[in-house]
Amino acid sequence: MTDALVLNASPAAADIRKIVADLGYPSHWHWCWENYKPTIIELSRNRGLRRHLEIGAGRDPLFQPDEAAELGLDITLNDISAHELALAPSGYGKMECDITSPRAPDILGRGKYDLAYCRMVMEHVPDVPAMWRNIAEVLAPGGVALSFFPTLYALPYTLNRLMPERMSRFILETLFPERKPDGDDPKFPAYYDHCFSSEGKIAPMLHQAGFSDAVVLPFWGYAYFSKIPGVKQIYAAFNRVAERRDWRAVSSFAYVIATK
Numbered sequence: 659m660t661d662a663l664v665l666n667a668s669p670a671a672a673d674i675r676k677i678v679a680d681l682g683y684p685s686h687w688h689w690c691w692e693n694y695k696p697t698i699i700e701l702s703r704n705r706g707l708r709r710h711l712e713i714g715a716g717r718d719p720l721f722q723p724d725e726a727a728e729l730g731l732d733i734t735l736n737d738i739s740a741h742e743l744a745l746a747p748s749g750y751g752k753m754e755c756d757i758t759s760p761r762a763p764d765i766l767g768r769g770k771y772d773l774a775y776c777r778m779v780m781e782h783v784p785d786v787p788a789m790w791r792n793i794a795e796v797l798a799p800g801g802v803a804l805s806f807f808p809t810l811y812a813l814p815y816t817l818n819r820l821m822p823e824r825m826s827r828f829i830l831e832t833l834f835p836e837r838k839p840d841g842d843d844p845k846f847p848a849y850y851d852h853c854f855s856s857e858g859k860i861a862p863m864l865h866q867a868g869f870s871d872a873v874v875l876p877f878w879g880y881a882y883f884s885k886i887p888g889v890k891q892i893y894a895a896f897n898r899v900a901e902r903r904d905w906r907a908v909s910s911f912a913y914v915i916a917t918k
Contacts (some may be wrong), residue, residue: 666799673704673705673908674701677697678915679699679783681700685901686877687878687879689877695721703773704731705800707808708772709771709798711773712735712776713774715735715744716735716745718746719733719746719750723748728748733751734766736754736755736766737754738757740754745769752775753766758784758785758792759792762795762796763792767796769798769799770796771797772798773797773804774801775803775805776807778807779807780851780853781807781815781850781853785851786851787867790803790864797918803869803914803915803916805913805914807911807912808853808880808910809853809854809855809906809912810850812910813908815853819849834859838896843861854912855911857872860872864916869916870918871916872914873916875912876906876909878898878908878910879910880897881903881913897910
């Protein structure tokens with residue numbers, strides 16, 4: 659198990675680390691997918707974070723309206739695409755805007771939210787520092803942000819970054835038909851700007867954006883080679899070694915949890 663790193667640790671940051679530890683954080687990739695929602699719920703309960711902004715929510719928001727009501731959450735969905743937002747269930751506030759735009763804080767509302775989060779969004783954002791600055795602007799004092807994203811230099815994402823979009827799209831859609839444009843999880847262009855689990859690369863950007871503390875949680879492993887015999891076993895073994903030795907440069911995913 660790899661320990662989360664706390665930057666400029668304060669009591670607030672320590673609370674966040676304890677929340678994650680209580681959930682049983684290991685650094686294997688299955689955990690980050692299975693516990694993203696429980697992490698959001700525990701952050702909300704533990705810190706009293708009721709007003710949520712889900713960034714890049716699109717057609718697949720984290721909470722259904724009845725779940726939000728049961729948990730006492732006031733959730734606003736954001737997406738750059740009006741089409742994607744239209745596919746989301748009714749019962750939420752919906753705000754169409756580019757999270758990197760200088761106008762985003764005014765559109766979304768400055769200081770309006772207690773918790774902002776996104777899942778598999780950051781890799782599609784060409785200017786991630788602008789994204790984090792705007793998130794800090796829309797959070798109330800003491801607010802928390804969580805971003806869950808794939809990291810460089812895991813092989814699948816490095817190849818996706820280096821390949822022409824047409825080629826990477828063809829390969830992904832061949833292996834995973836649900837990633838086609840009319841599927842349940844369509845592919846979007848990826849840039850991987852600041853998609854790292856190295857604290858040295860993440861911390862300065864977060865501090866400049868206006869966050870006082872951050873917890874970085876790295877994860878190793880992925881399913882991209884699961885349908886390729888031989889290659890699947892080789893990369894599974896490699897990722898086990900990388901996880902044990904804490905090779906952040908080849909991690910596969912990360913949570914960044916930042917406190918304003």
